Amino acid sequence: MAGRVSDGAIHHFAGGSRLTATIERKSARQVSKVDRFLTLIRVFLVTLIVVGILAFIAQQVAPENPFARWRNPDAVGLTGDQFKGLLMSGLSQGAMYGLIALGYSMVYGVLGFINFAHGEVFMAGAMTGFIASDKFSQTGMWESNFLLSLAIIIILAIMVSTLTAVLMERVAYRPLRESPRLIPLITSIGVSFFIQNAVMGVFGPSTKSYPQLPQWLSKQRSILTFEIAGTKLLVLLVAAVSMGGLWYLVERTKTGKAMRAVAEDKEIAALMGINVNRTIVTTFAVGGAMAGIAGILWGLLFRSVTHMTGFLPGIKAFTAAVVGGIGNLPGAMIGGISLGSAESIAPLVILEPLGVPGVSQLKDAVAFTVLVLVLLFKPSGLFGEQLSAEDRA
């Protein structure tokens, strides 16, 4: 709309259509150069993926296949169980990314900026979980009454993460609400740096290990031919329950209605009698709570946490939010799960058959590539973004 108006303005001021036409032709030519390059990148990436998958299929059909041998002479392929195992760890990690992504998505939907420090909120939850579970294991409660201590550490983690998120909003973001969107983003980078290093200073730089999980939880179980560790099952379960709770909160309660209204248009929401400030705080709090739960799940799944734990999962969760369409809550969850699976499967299914050695090192690179891919092909995400009226314009 704005573009059209200003084009008209140029037309008017130039007093002739020739100049406008030249500008248009010129910019069309220039843009197409970049477009051609982008098309090239798109074609290249798609070819890479297709060839990789074809080579993988060839490898699965018969490892002796010349096509499979073409890039990777020692191709062996994956067994069905290996593949299922990869899928399961991808899913459980993805569920965690999804939970973190909810926070990014909600904040972006409401305030229109990326809260880069949201990964630190997640880290705060994981750290709280470690401290509490370590104390529990020292007193023996962790072993004797695991479920109760798990419930307590989840509640503690939710409290600390929520508090972190709310404080962040109050101190760093509220004064910047009207500024251009890059300003709060830069601020959030500073917040992220500060929290990381403050946690390192206070709790030390060493890697902290969660206490051993009870045998009955961590043992392998088989469900519908899928062999899955009980921990991963628990992670999936908790993630599903939290997502259900969040859905209920957002779609069925008055608070949720207020959140959606504020996300749509702050000013009009305020005119309707909604306390915008409180709703924004609620949004941060809910996002923080989800990140806190994800923190505990991380602790159960990987059993180790450091002050840097929040950095990569944070960026990946943002990727997940973009994949699902930012502002779109079910999208964030599905985006998380797809990203987790892609990250876990793609190195072995696409890169290994292409003869890339040491593929597990490239897991993070795959996640970033997914981000670039999504933004190149479908910037609004797989399920469409839901932004405020102002951001859509």
Next chain:
Amino acid sequence: MSTTMTSSGSSAAGGFRAPVTDQEWSKIGKWGGLCVLALVLVSLIGMPVGLDRRILIHPVLSLGYLSLLWIPLVMGSVVSRHIELEGVESPEPGGRELLAGALTGLIGGAGMAVFILALDNFNLRDPLVNWSPQLLELLTYGRGIGFGALAWILACVLLGLVGSAIHVVPAGLRRVVSHSFFGLLTFAVLEGAISDLSEGFGLEFLTDSIYAKRGGLTVVWSIVLAVLIGGVSMLTKGRLKAAKADYGALQGPERKRASRILFVSVALMTIILPLFLGTIMNELLANVGLFLLLALGLNIVVGLAGILDLGYVAFFAVGGYTTAVLTSPDSPFFAPELHFAVTLVIVVVFAGIVGLVIGAPVIRMRGDYLAIVTLGFGEIIRLLFMSDWLKPYFGGAQGITNVPGVDLGFVVIKGTDPRSVFYLVLVFCALAIYISWRLQASRLGRAWMAIREDEKVAEAMGINTVNAKLLAFVVGAVLASFSGAVMVAKVGSVFPNSFMILVSIIILVVVIVGGMGNIAGVLVGSFVLIGILGGPRQPGLLHEFQSFKLLIYGALLVYMMLQRPEGLVPSARRSQELHQEEFLQDVWLKGEEHEQEEHEAELHAAEAGGSEPDEGSGS
């Protein structure tokens, strides 16, 4: 803002100073609580113990104590500050401000006393690594709990008072005191540089008497210095400003001559000074130069074109790796062992191409997506250099070693001789500054600034935004790659872990703290931050800060964004843009005064009680 307006409004309306209002009580409570939090946090992070070895004034003050003592001072100052608004009469500061400062200090001191008691009675060492006897010893001055607690309460009240007194004493006195305080601090912080310099000039006897043997100013000399600086400040009062105004008023050829003299003297200083400096100081200067080069490049991308590139380190890495591969005999796959000068040409070409390749897919994205995607690219490049996949080409995590220095025929520039490295860096910095300076006022520079402010409008004005943004990427990439090339030649090896995202963010902090879009700002930012605090791995003058500097960088970034987004040395245009709202508000308030009378008359005429005139105008 609105709270200050009402509070000062109400007290002014009464004609006399009303007793302390609830609002002011809550303000004191808030800042006092913050003071306690900050004191405890700093203690638990380990700053007092970690920085205790650095002594500022010999037996009295160490950096460790300073890391705590500034808190009540600043809180006291903040709590008694009134925001002056145009059109609103603010009351004359007086005893009430002092009381507020003292009370804030009291809360802080009491909190500290409680903290000391807790330190003595509980052992929370398990999660809190700095909950240690050393901390207790330090906080109580080794003289028992009671003494320590009382001393903290007293000290905090005193500092809170001093902090609030800043607003009460006359401006002239405030100026002199603050000048001598900061001057003294500068002398203490720059101890290494100053003693090194005086050694170079053969003036050791002077610094030997100023500084104590174990480091830090001696008490006598700190008093002398404070008085001296205060005296100088009193004598030069207004002179500097006048000189600056004179310079600004110069016209045509005279101004040209004056700026040429200024330029030549500065250039001579930077060339001659390193000759009198020792190895450590030259090393420090070389590091500052390397980061300055990076910051100048990022300044073009972020400051001028407004593209937030968080993966800037990628170009630094490309420059470094290209140089290493082309010059080192140990390069695993392809080792032509070219000369540095030849390499440099290839580095420029390569960096330009990488700039285009990374830039092309991202330039059409929303600004914030672009930031995260470039961050992803920066990380991908590091992961690729580190991976086993590209190990045959780039050496994986072990990197490439044995990179030769720069052979100039008569001298080989290598890391073992930091002075020569500094001169090499200086050449590149001069080039970068020249490029930035010429670009700023050029057609392209103006196009960048237009894009920064509003891309759509810029496009409508006939700017080819795609090309301009791509060019910003390329220019930034080339400058960063220079820095990478020189760094590799200096260090003699290259590892993927030298190119963490951290580097990008530190450079961003340098640019933002200095002043986005302003060359002088970037210069100041690099010298102050990299020189004093240090780079990601490189120590600065306060090398004790090593483990705390990232924390400080983070806090600085937040503080600057909230309080002074235009940086220490703002670019005139940018600060106008950032403070546009305040400017408009001022105009509005001035307009309001005229309207007020009419408005009041109207109200009187209507006599309709209850309908309060625009309550929400503050927001």
